[in-house]
Structure formats: structure tokens, C-alpha cells
Amino acid sequence: MASGIKDKVVILGMGCSRFGERWDMASDMLMVEAVEEALADAGIRRDQIGAAWLGSALDDVNVGNSAIPLATALRLPPIPVTRVENMCATGTEALRAAVYAVAAGAEDVALAVGVEKLKDTGFGGLPIRTKGSVNDLWMPYGSAPGTFAQLAGAYAARHGLNGADLKRAMAHVSWKSHQNGALAEKAHLRKPVDMDTILKAPMVADPLGLFDCCGVSDGAAAAIVCTPDMARALGASDLVAVKSVQVCASNGWELQYGEWDGSYMRNTRIAAARAYDEAGITAADIGLSEVHDCFSITELVTMEDLGFSNEGRALFDVLDGRYDRAGAQPSQIDGGLKCFGHPVGASGLRMAYEVYTQLKGRAGARQLGNLEFGLTHNLGGQPSNSVAAVSILGRL
Amino acid sequence: MSDSSILACAGYLPLLRFDRGIARKDLRWSGLGAGGTGLRAVAGWDEDALTMAVEAARGLGAVASSRITFATTSAPFIDRSQAGMVAEALGLPPSLSTIDSAGSRRAGTAALVRALDSRATELIAAGEKRLAQPGSAHHLAWGDGAAAVLVGQGPGLARLLGQATVNVDLLDVVTTTARGLPYAAEDRFVRDEAVEAVYVPAIRQALSAAGLTGAAVTCAILPEPVSGTYRALARPCGLACPNLAEEIAAKAGDLGAALPLFGLTLALERASTGDVILLAGFGNGADVLLLEVTAPQISRTATDALMQGAPLTSYSRFLSLTGALALDWGPRAEVNQKVSASTLARHGRAMHGFIGGRDAAGNVQFPQTPVPVRPDATGPEPMQPVRLADEPAHLLSVTADRLNFTPDPPFVFGLVQFDNGARVAMELCDTETAPAVGAALRMRFRIKTIDRQRQFPTYFWKAAPVSRPPLNAEKP
Numbered sequence: 001m002a003s004g005i006k007d008k009v010v011i012l013g014m015g016c017s018r019f020g021e022r023w024d025m026a027s028d029m030l031m032v033e034a035v036e037e038a039l040a041d042a043g044i045r046r047d048q049i050g051a052a053w054l055g056s057a058l059d060d061v062n063v064g065n066s067a068i069p070l071a072t073a074l075r076l077p078p079i080p081v082t083r084v085e086n087m088c089a090t091g092t093e094a095l096r097a098a099v100y101a102v103a104a105g106a107e108d109v110a111l112a113v114g115v116e117k118l119k120d121t122g123f124g125g126l127p128i129r130t131k132g133s134v135n136d137l138w139m140p141y142g143s144a145p146g147t148f149a150q151l152a153g154a155y156a157a158r159h160g161l162n163g164a165d166l167k168r169a170m171a172h173v174s175w176k177s178h179q180n181g182a183l184a185e186k187a188h189l190r191k192p193v194d195m196d197t198i199l200k201a202p203m204v205a206d207p208l209g210l211f212d213c214c215g216v217s218d219g220a221a222a223a224i225v226c227t228p229d230m231a232r233a234l235g236a237s238d239l240v241a242v243k244s245v246q247v248c249a250s251n252g253w254e255l256q257y258g259e260w261d262g263s264y265m266r267n268t269r270i271a272a273a274r275a276y277d278e279a280g281i282t283a284a285d286i287g288l289s290e291v292h293d294c295f296s297i298t299e300l301v302t303m304e305d306l307g308f309s310n311e312g313r314a315l316f317d318v319l320d321g322r323y324d325r326a327g328a329q330p331s332q333i334d335g336g337l338k339c340f341g342h343p344v345g346a347s348g349l350r351m352a353y354e355v356y357t358q359l360k361g362r363a364g365a366r367q368l369g370n371l372e373f374g375l376t377h378n379l380g381g382q383p384s385n386s387v388a389a390v391s392i393l394g395r396l
Numbered sequence: 397m398s399d400s401s402i403l404a405c406a407g408y409l410p411l412l413r414f415d416r417g418i419a420r421k422d423l424r425w426s427g428l429g430a431g432g433t434g435l436r437a438v439a440g441w442d443e444d445a446l447t448m449a450v451e452a453a454r455g456l457g458a459v460a461s462s463r464i465t466f467a468t469t470s471a472p473f474i475d476r477s478q479a480g481m482v483a484e485a486l487g488l489p490p491s492l493s494t495i496d497s498a499g500s501r502r503a504g505t506a507a508l509v510r511a512l513d514s515r516a517t518e519l520i521a522a523g524e525k526r527l528a529q530p531g532s533a534h535h536l537a538w539g540d541g542a543a544a545v546l547v548g549q550g551p552g553l554a555r556l557l558g559q560a561t562v563n564v565d566l567l568d569v570v571t572t573t574a575r576g577l578p579y580a581a582e583d584r585f586v587r588d589e590a591v592e593a594v595y596v597p598a599i600r601q602a603l604s605a606a607g608l609t610g611a612a613v614t615c616a617i618l619p620e621p622v623s624g625t626y627r628a629l630a631r632p633c634g635l636a637c638p639n640l641a642e643e644i645a646a647k648a649g650d651l652g653a654a655l656p657l658f659g660l661t662l663a664l665e666r667a668s669t670g671d672v673i674l675l676a677g678f679g680n681g682a683d684v685l686l687l688e689v690t691a692p693q694i695s696r697t698a699t700d701a702l703m704q705g706a707p708l709t710s711y712s713r714f715l716s717l718t719g720a721l722a723l724d725w726g727p728r729a730e731v732n733q734k735v736s737a738s739t740l741a742r743h744g745r746a747m748h749g750f751i752g753g754r755d756a757a758g759n760v761q762f763p764q765t766p767v768p769v770r771p772d773a774t775g776p777e778p779m780q781p782v783r784l785a786d787e788p789a790h791l792l793s794v795t796a797d798r799l800n801f802t803p804d805p806p807f808v809f810g811l812v813q814f815d816n817g818a819r820v821a822m823e824l825c826d827t828e829t830a831p832a833v834g835a836a837l838r839m840r841f842r843i844k845t846i847d848r849q850r851q852f853p854t855y856f857w858k859a860a861p862v863s864r865p866p867l868n869a870e871k872p
Binding site for chain 2: 144
């Protein structure tokens with residue numbers, strides 16, 4: 001019987017590059033920036049790392065295939081190094097692999113790195129990719145905003161909501177994140193944006209306007225994990241433990257089977273339920289969430305999928321400020337994907353970096369009080385065909 | 397003469413109508429486009445002669461033909477059996493006799509003459525989307541559209557009374573493969589030659605073969621290479637009836653090889669039993685058929701197609717849709733969309749026919765997969781083919797995407813729920829504004845993607861609103 005990973009692994013150190021249009025930085029430089037910070041934080045040398053995982057989603061514009069680019073960039077000793085990819089959950093997958101290796105007793109110290117160099121595509125938005133030679137014969141070639149925009153209409157239809165009310169709540173989601181992002185030194189977009197500007201922005205994919213969409217940027221983040229005993233032996237204290245890392249992937253049910261109404265993400269709900277169960281907590285215990293706010297509507301719907309809002313109530317909770325900085329359950333305290341942008345392979349680890357930083361009490365102007373548990377959430381693919389990842393970090 | 401008759405016919409026009417006056421106004425500085433009046437039917441970026449011919453053929457309802465002819469002068473492929481693709485798109489068996497009829501605007505009537513002379517049941521599907529240079533008369537005079545006719549034994553809608561063909565290598569307009577665009581002769585020469593050397597002798601021979609005089613003809617469908625042709629030939633041929641081809645040209649444009657068959661459909665929709673129809677095809681000569689109406693046409697596909705649609709008000713969008721203006725769509729349009737022959741060999745029939753599968757428990761899905769999507773499926777199951785092209789459906793979620801490349805933004809797509817249980821992520825078409833969640837949908841055969849590096853289109857189905865808005869033909 002599996003006993004889970006709760007408290008079997010702690011985070012010894014983390015690092016995060018500055019996110020943005022890093023025209024002067026290649027992928028290897030971004031990885032080094034993040035990992036050097038993590039090594040310094042952990043107080044170890046790279047030859048103490050037993051195994052490493054590289055998360056990188058878009059090999060055609062990023063580091064290329066395999067994990068060799070990580071081993072090469074860091075000049076790692078000859079250890080197992082593996083590349084993982086699971087769309088926007090890629091960064092969390094790298095963390096999960098490193099955490100599981102330590103929890104399994106296979107390694108004392110493991111490294112997870114996520115990186116993406118999106119701004120070398122030469123155009124805005126995410127790269128346009130094939131969906132596979134057979135799927136391309138029939139699947140729509142929609143953009144990411146196009147696929148997520150459809151949540152809005154389906155959500156409004158399910159709950160009998162007015163489109164204008166929903167649009168205002170979506171704007172509040174973005175407004176709140178821009179307020180928070182102004183305090184995040186490593187964020188890409190650091191200017192507050194007023195509600196009127198958000199509401200009047202040009203349409204990207206109906207009803208998502210420009211400010212309903214997250215930024216696109218370059219970045220890297222890294223985590224060094226180990227056993228609690230190893231951390232203590234290295235002199236670490238005030239430890240941040242991994243309570244759970246859960247992943248759930250679509251099997252075609254949403255896309256092909258006639259049950260789902262398009263208004264929520266079942267994968268998020270399943271991954272969250274497993275994570276709360278493994279961590280032994282409930283949604284109400286989460287003091288900070290870093291969720292996958294690729295688009296404003298995604299964050300709004302995710303507040304219900306994670307159990308923070310009751311079904312059909314997220315619109316009202318958002319407008320009431322529940323997820324604002326001063327609210328009951330702040331979300332995106334660093335500005336989220338909205339302000340950091342979304343270098344796909346790095347985002348999950350960037351979220352963990354903020355939760356870790358907050359739990360360590362190092363968040364400066366962004367610091368929240370009385371934080372016991374923080375949650376990260378990724379949603380890869382599109383609502384109708386997705387990978388969800390939920391991880392919970394907390395004090396040991 | 398065989399006992400064959402016209403069993404069914406149907407017409408199809410694309411959604412958009414361009415008011416030629418817009419071009420006339422925009423081109424005023426140049427002195428070109430002066431003859432532009434009326435409306436021109438404009439195909440969507442994802443329509444071509446093949447897709448429109450398929451849509452016209454679908455208007456015939458279920459057919460059991462042994463032969464298929466695809467007729468056009470604007471075939472998207474020079475070396476690929478498009479009649480075979482028509483069969484695939486209609487879900488017909490691969491054993492049918494198929495042929496592509498091309499090389500002249502008479503491709504439709506020539507096929508019809510031969511079908512009426514045989515004892516086979518034959519589906520003739522004609523479609524046309526012809527390129528022409530902006531500023532030319534043809535760019536505005538021509539229209540995009542399609543029509544289909546089913547010919548077979550026994551009583552139907554109309555029977556052949558007499559027929560004649562005259563071949564004359566009159567180059568009123570000629571398109572070479574090397575140039576790819578039409579080149580026109582002087583109007584006055586064309587009209588005189590078309591009347592004296594082509595139409596009058598052909599019509600007289602056909603009337604003689606039918607044992608009729610021109611006065612017996614109640615309706616003509618006679619394509620005019622230049623306006624005034626019918627007026628000039630009516631008196632010498634004794635014709636006093638209206639020419640529907642003129643009405644179609646004014647409301648949709650000259651549909652090329654599809655014009656006679658579209659006109660025949662329209663004529664039969666308006667005719668009474670006993671009427672006599674003069675049907676002509678023109679192009680390097682003429683085919684003339686005299687048909688007696690033997691039963692009223694119930695469906696109104698051609699009438700509806702002329703009355704329904706949406707105005708296209710931008711000249712630059714018209715130029716873009718007619719292939720006359722290559723816009724720089726930026727790097728997002730550079731995605732490589734190559735499709736391999738082996739992929740199409742495996743999946744082409746299911747894509748062209750929109751064939752999903754019914755699993756062992758009865759659930760329908762698209763595409764077929766080894767293990768069904770049904771949640772309680774425990775392993776691979778055999779699937780029975782289920783065609784989704786004619787299934788009713790509604791919209792579950794939708795957006796109008798302005799980020800990803802499409803040749804005619806926005807890119808409207810969503811999740812489509814079929815009444816039989818299948819659910820498919822689909823692109824939408826025939827939508828000037830995105831329909832609302834819950835809207836009823838019908839399927840249309842369309843170009844899915846054009847591999848822009850190799851200029852190779854793939855075909856699939858798109859979801860469209862069930863009906864089109866009424867078009868005020870007088871005030872578009």
C-alpha cells in the first residue's frame with residue numbers, strides 16, 4: 001500500500017531567474033541564473049546532486065531534445081539527468097520527479113530545473129505547434145486564448161450568468177495580479193493596470209481581451225530537494241516540506257465523450273482532491289495559491305475547481321476581493337503568470353519558488369503573515385484536453 | 397434515346413455576396429470595373445470547386461448512383477480524382493465509376509448529355525471557383541457556386557426531348573495552365589460569333605431534334621459570354637421566354653461549368669409540369685438540351701441559395717478571398733502543415749466522409765480509437781462506422797480567435813455535441829459572427845488546412861449554423 005510522500009522530502013534551496021524578454025540570455029544562461037541561486041540557497045555544491053530533471057515543453061524554440069542541455073549548461077557530474085515534458089505542467093513534473101526520487105530513497109539530493117526561451121520564436125504568443133500528424137487532419141488550429149476563452153461562455157451558460165458580469169470579474173482577476181506583480185522584483189510586467197484599461201483592451205479571443213491573457217516571456221526556475229535528515233545534517237532549519245504533488249491527465253473524456261459541459265476542469269478537481277488527501281488538509285487550510293492564470297477566466301474557474309469557492313460563486317468571491325492581497329485566500333501574490341509571463345517549462349517551479357519564499361518569510365513587501373500551507377496549480381493543454389498539476393508545500 | 401431522366405437536382409452558393417458596385421467605386425480612379433452591377437457569390441477561403449460540388453450533391457439527399465462525375469474548370473487538383481473524393485465525402489462506396497470532366501465551361505452539360513444517353517444512374521456534381529485578375533470584367537462577373545444533378549432511369553423531374561452540340565474553338569475567354577488566369581477577347585466580336593456561329597445553329601438543331609419551335613420553350617438557361625447575347629439570339633431562334641442565366645449572373649455571378657446545372661435546378665423549382673426548358677452550356681461551342689418538366693421539384697436549394705447569405709462589404713477582403721491579394725500574415729502563418737500521403741491513406745476516408753465509430757456499448761465517438769472513450773471501457777473494442785456529416789448537433793463552447801492565423805479572421809471554433817452522442821472539437825464556418833452556446837449546427841465539407849509551402853489542401857468538415865440569414869438582393 002502506497003504511503004505517499006508527505007513530509008518525506010524538503011526543499012533545500014530554490015532559485016528563479018528574472019522573467020521577461022531576456023533578449024541577451026539563452027536557455028543555458030537562464031538555467032545557470034536559477035540554479036546558482038538555488039545552490040547558494042541550499043548551501044551545497046553541484047557535485048552533491050544525485051540526479052536531475054529538466055522540464056522544457058517546447059523543444060523547437062527552447063533547449064532542444066533530451067536532458068543533455070541541462071547537464072551541459074551546469075557541467076553536471078556524470079549523474080542521471082532526464083528531460084520531462086507535460087505541456088504547461090512541465091515545471092511541476094520536473095519537481096515531482098525529483099521529489100519522488102528522494103521520497104523513494106533512490107537519491108539523497110535531487111535537482112529540478114524548468115526553463116523556456118519563448119522570445120526566440122520571433123512573434124508574440126505561444127509557438128504554433130502541430131497536434132500530431134493525424135490530429136492535424138481534424139482538430140482546430142486554435143490558439144491558447146482561443147481554447148481557454150471557451151470556458152467563459154460555458155461557465156456563464158452553466159451558472160446562468162450575465163456575460164458582462166463575468167467579464168468584469170475576469171477583469172478584477174487581472175487587475176489584482178497586476179497590483180501584486182508591481183511588488184515582484186523578478187516579474188516581467190510590473191506596472192499596475194486600471195480596470196478601465198483592462199475592460200477596454202483589444203479582443204484576442206472572444207471574450208478574452210489583451211489583459212485577460214498572461215504574458216509571454218523567458219525564464220527559468222530550480223529546486224533542490226532532499227530528505228529532512230539530509231537537510232538537518234547540512235544545517236538547514238525552518239524546513240519547507242513537500243506535502244503532495246499530484247498530476248491528472250485527460251483521457252479524452254472531455255473532448256470526445258458527451259458528458260462534460262465545458263465549464264470546469266475535472267483534472268484540476270481530481271488532482272486537488274488527491275493532493276488535499278495526501279497532505280491531510282482541506283482547501284480552507286490553503287493560505288496562498290499560485291494557480292495557472294494563463295487567462296483570467298482560467299483563474300476564476302480554478303478557484304472553484306480547487307475548492308476555494310463554491311460552484312457558481314467564484315465570480316462573486318473574486319469581485320468581493322477574496323483572492324486579493326488583503327483577502328481571505330490570496331492568489332497570485334507575486335502577480336502570477338499574468339505578470340511573470342509563462343515560460344512553459346519554468347512556470348510550475350516559479351510558483352513553487354514564490355510559495356517557498358513566502359513560507360521562508362523572505363518575500364519582503366509581498367510577505368503574507370501566518371502562512372502554513374501554500375498550493376501551486378498548473379493546467380496544460382486546453383480545457384477540453386488537459387493536464388492538471390497540484391502541489392502543496394508547508395512547514396515540516 | 398434512353399429512358400433516362402433528371403431524377404433530382406440541387407444548387408449551392410457560398411455565404412458571402414459582394415456588391416460589384418463596391419469594386420466599381422474603389423476602382424473609379426482606374427477606369428476599370430465599370431460594368432460592375434449586381435452581386436457576386438464569393439467562396440470562403442476554405443471552399444473550392446470540390447467542396448462546393450459536394451455541398452450541392454448533398455442537397456440531392458441520399459442517392460444510389462453507380463457513377464459520379466465531377467465537372468469544373470477550376471479543379472483544385474490537376475492529377476487527383478476529385479470525383480473519387482466526392483464519393484468519399486458523400487459516404488458512397490469506393491466501387492463507383494468516377495470521372496472528372498474538365499477543360500471547358502461545358503464540362504457540366506457535356507456530362508449531362510452523356511448521362512442522359514446512358515442507362516446508368518449518374519451523379520454529376522459541378523463546382524466552380526475561378527481565379528481572375530482584379531480589374532478584369534471576369535473577376536467581378538464570375539461567381540463561385542455549384543450544382544448537382546442525378547440522372548437515372550424512370551420518371552423523374554424532367555426528360556430529354558432533343559439535344560444538339562456545336563463545337564467551335566471560339567476564344568471568348570481562354571485560360572492556359574501556364575498563365576492560370578483568363579484572357580478575354582473583345583466583347584463585340586464575342587457576342588457576334590457566339591450568336592451566329594455557336595448558339596443559333598445549336599439551338600435550331602436542338603429544336604429540330606425535339607420537333608419543337610422556339611415558342612414552345614417556357615424557360616431558358618443560356619450562359620452569356622457577354623451581356624446581350626441572349627437578346628441577340630432570341631429572335632432568330634424564336635425564343636420569347638426569360639433567360640434564368642441572366643438572373644443568376646446578376647445575383648451570384650457566372651458560375652462557369654456549374655451555371656447550367658444551377659440554372660436547371662432553379663428552373664425546375666419554378667416550373668410546372670409540361671413546361672419546356674432550354675438548357676445550354678457554352679464554351680468553345682455549345683451544348684443545347686430541350687427538357688420537358690414531368691414533375692415539380694419540391695426542394696428549393698437554388699432559390700434559397702440566391703435569397704440567403706451575408707454581404708461582403710470590403711473590397712480588400714474580396715480581393716483576399718479571391719486569391720488576388722497576398723497579405724503578409726506574419727510569422728504566425730509560417731507553421732509547417734505538411735501532411736504525408738501515408739497519413740492520408742490511413743485516415744483520409746474517415747476524414748472526408750466524417751466517419752466516427754460506435755463502440756460495443758453503443759456510444760458514438762470521433763475519431764475511432766482502439767480503446768473507446770466510454771468511461772467504463774476496459775480495453776480495445778471493435779467499432780461500427782458511423783457517419784456524422786448529416787447528424788444534427790449543437791454548440792457546447794465557442795470563441796472567435798484573433799491570434800492564430802487563418803486566411804479570413806477571426807478563427808471561430810468550439811466543441812460540437814452531436815445528438816447521437818459524439819463530441820468533436822471543430823472549426824466553424826458560414827459565420828460572420830460566432831453563434832451562441834447552444835446554437836443548432838449542421839456540417840459542411842470544407843478545406844481544413846492549406847499547407848502553404850506545398851499549396852496542398854486537406855479536407856474535413858466544419859460546423860455551420862443550420863440556416864443562413866435572408867439576403868436583401870436589392871440592398872446588400
